[in-house]
Amino acid sequence: MNILTRAEEEELLKKFKMNARTNCASLIQEFVDCTTGRVVSVAWACRSQLKAMNNCLNKFTTQEELDKLRLEYIKQKRQKA
Numbered sequence: 274m275n276i277l278t279r280a281e282e283e284e285l286l287k288k289f290k291m292n293a294r295t296n297c298a299s300l301i302q303e304f305v306d307c308t309t310g311r312v313v314s315v316a317w318a319c320r321s322q323l324k325a326m327n328n329c330l331n332k333f334t335t336q337e338e339l340d341k342l343r344l345e346y347i348k349q350k351r352q353k354a
Contacts, residue, residue: 289342293333300326
């Protein structure tokens, strides 16, 4: 899959990460809300929110998801040419 340039690959990675953050926005916000005003107690007070956020992000940042995004981009690139 070395059809993409380095710049295109970087753009896809940005889109990939943004997609994960968008899909998990509510869980990310819950974690942020939990951590607000805490320093040391974050480790145990926000453990469940952190776990939920990480599980969500892990679901959207798999190699399969990245491959789907690459294939979609390549398909669109070929249609333009």
